[in-house]
Amino acid sequence: MIKALYNIAGTIALILAIAGIFLPLLPTTPFLLLASACYLRGSERLHRWLLTHHMIGPYLANIQSGRGIPMRAKILALVFLWVSLAVSAWLIPILWVRLLLLVPGIGTSVYLLRMKTSMPDSAS
Numbered sequence: 001m002i003k004a005l006y007n008i009a010g011t012i013a014l015i016l017a018i019a020g021i022f023l024p025l026l027p028t029t030p031f032l033l034l035a036s037a038c039y040l041r042g043s044e045r046l047h048r049w050l051l052t053h054h055m056i057g058p059y060l061a062n063i064q065s066g067r068g069i070p071m072r073a074k075i076l077a078l079v080f081l082w083v084s085l086a087v088s089a090w091l092i093p094i095l096w097v098r099l100l101l102l103v104p105g106i107g108t109s110v111y112l113l114r115m116k117t118s119m120p121d122s123a124s
Helices: 002-022 028-042 044-052 056-064 071-091 095-100 102-114
Strands: none
Touching (some): 028 044, 028 056, 044 056, 071 102, 095 102
16 A cells, blocks of 8 residues: 555656756656656666666666766756746736746755766766
């Protein structure tokens, strides 16, 4: 029963992580780490699938091993974040909502900028 709850929580976290790729207010990395931790406790098969996924696996492995996030990923995340927040602020006529949009923008930016930046392999 506990393993099933871990698998459900991991799947919800993975769905939120994938949504976070496209939605600037949802952080991708913490949800991926949560999904990995839940699958580790709930299903060896799901955890292995997550770590060997061609897109998510290397990203997750770099973060979990302490190598960090690639500079390109940081730049893309920050650009998409601030462009989408700017468009949202432009479309919303309410000043306090516009100001409130700064909270996740600044929080996510600080989080990303404080994370270690991985360097490309010199053999590549």
